[in-house]
Amino acid sequence: MERTQIGDLRKHIGETVRIQGWLQTLRDQKKMQFLVVRDMSGLVQVVVEKAAMPDEAAVISGANVESVLTITGKVIDNPIVKLGGLEMQLESVRLDSKADAPLPLDPSAADLPAIDYRQDWRFLDLRRAENLLMFKVQTTVLMAMREFWVKDNFIEIQSPKLLGAPSESGAELFELPYFDRKAYLAQSPQFYKQMGMAAGFDGVFEIGPVFRADPSFTSRHMTEFTSVDMEMAYVESHEDVMAYQEKWLAYIIQRVKEAHGEEIKARFNADIEVPSLPFPRITMSEALAILKAEGYQVPPEKKGDIDPGGERVIGKYVKEKFNHDFVFLTDWPIAVRPFYHMRYADAPGITKSFDLLGKGLEITTGAQREHRYEMLAEQASEKGLNHEPIQFYLDFFKFGCPPHGGFGFGLSRFMMILLDIPNIRETVYLFRGPTRLNP
Template sequence: MSERTLIKNLSASADGDITVSGWVETVRDQKKVQFVVLRDESGAVQLVNPRSFGDDGVEVPSEIATAISGLSQGTFLTATGELKHDERVKLGGVEIKLAGLEIATVAIAETPIAADSSIDKRMDWRFLDLRRPEQNLIARVQTTFEHALRTYWIDNDFIEIHTPKLMASASESKAELFEVKYFEGKAFLAQSPQFFKQMSQPAGFGKVFEVGPAFRADPSFTSRHATEFTSVDSEISWIDSHEDVMTLHENLLVAALTAIKEKHGDEIAALFDVEVTVPTTPFPRIPLAEAKRIVADRGYEVPRHDDDMDPEGERQISAYVKETFGHEFVFLTDYAASIRPFYHMRHADDAGLTKSYDLIFNGVEISTGAQREHRIEVLEAQAREKGLDPEELSFYLDFFRYGVPPHGGFGMGLSRVIMLLLHQANLREVTYLFRGPTRLLP
């Protein structure tokens, strides 16, 4: 078999013999000429087969013509033929005049989903839904995003770690844990790598990162929650405040969005009608109390009993930042200790506030970060204040009994960032295989 050429490389290839492989997207079986649109992981091309006729005007049957007439959408095949550049061809300015077809697998003629199928129906047949060019681009954008983050980390001497996803006890809220049988006992699926990435700090690793799965037993049916998701985490030593964590966070996002804009900006504009904007630094920073006042002035009151910022408040403060600063990101800082974990450091002059932040992107929270409390006596006191038994946290608290530097970090949901970047309405659209309270298949 001739060497396969990716369809995206056809425009740069010379006219002549060529081999491409992919799946059938459409067939136009006309009387005088047959057209097949073949798509692979990189793009689509038009295959052309002029029918043959004798002097009497009667068609001379051919194997290729017969094969094309029997093609069903989704059939995978290899096509050989002559590549021709022709600017009149709308699909990439090239086409292939067929010389041969080799069918790898035949698809069932009638597909179970269509362009107007519901999202749940499309999730049932996700492997077919993923054939859409938009889904292919989403996967490539995510790949570029992760690669850019990893490049930044490695170029800045971070260490990559892989923390366990089976835990003996809760890392944060027991209410959001999945319990699993573990030999003669039980274990829990990790809801975050929080404790273990902090363990790297007394180990002297300094700056670390991880991209890995996390699990939340949260029965939420919103457009932005999942029970299994990919968490992007980083933790750094020798910080002065959460400001150092925010600086790291914004630098990472600038690097990632720069790479995405350079590599995929035109495709994103064409398929999603979205212009990728590389944000300026520093990102706007607004203390939560001030943000609530700004939102109130815009006509929305965050419920008084809520120390947090609710989803509508996030949308309102994002709109304000967009109008005032022309920015898609905003750090909301200084959250109340009442709604933050026991390991968040508190302000020396106001123990009711933590040195923490939420990062809001296009109206939705994508991350929480903070300086961690590293003084063992303070950490134990804050755990008790939260109703936690230090004895149950002994493995974690031991980290702080043998010396640990001031440190902090963040955790960020990967799919949520991609969803907001591409202006998608639902996390399921940008997750390869979504897991929610009622979905474990496919």
């Protein structure tokens, strides 16, 4: 008999079907057994009259909660049953995998253990309905991203994560032995996605891991995370990149709303709203003025940058003033931007760059890139960078490279703001941080 999804049982009233899943609850009474069985699609109550089937009842009595069962039985419409108004009358049962008792972590318990403990038992934690939904949503997000790009003839790339030389700063690179020399884990696909521009791919994107050796202990940092990166050719300015990104994001959110909006509301109490276009844009000098007017003191050593507290204030300001969850902060001073960001011809102290804040959280950095070899080389020197390790990169711009721009986007940070989840460790399959390498 084929397996029936529990969520589809309503279509099989009166039929005998086969379900497979976890024993979530067992109420073992003198004459009757009531079991709640869970699969990815839902929950169902299964009833057993002990006297009628003593062998089956014995198997069930010996199975602990979270054991995996295969059950056949007849689907009965029964409005008295609180769980979906239907139940299955058991005909046969097979114990496929017995769970030990007690469980270190009960996926259906009302109280949640601390996040550190849950990470130790992540596979059990992931059995929780919230987490299943989280990854269903993430799958939809990733698919929508690809759909949007593929429709626009973007090329998907996989750039190497093993690097031969520290490039940009080097401070946050993980170093590892590589045969008889050293290698480094990529902290960004930045240079390699720009190579796609020089390669004649008009648009490229990459969704893949990046590694940052930052000893950051916050609710929004990881040492390994999934970066969503894109680069597009023939832009006139960073405005073209922002205009693209906001359409892209609105499409993704639209797809999430269609596929999961109601369930997200029920499980996370988060409203999925498709953002209006265009997103508000605020230049950095405006942002600093707004913060001043709001009475927020940016630490003086920030030199034109904004600290996380300031970003939250800007996020709140934009919500109140424009009723918008997103805001582009544009035109950052060169001091706080990398050498490859293009600068304004008429204002060389300002880059044609942006950050995207979602609900006050930084989820993207983007810019038009400097594609003129001489300018780029000069800006690298100005930042005190040795040309030798980045010469392969500078070469991209020596033999014809279209003007271009792009962005990097934090997948898990986006999941945080989408589902109103305060800790990034909740939004990632397995968390990696300075003190977390297992499981």
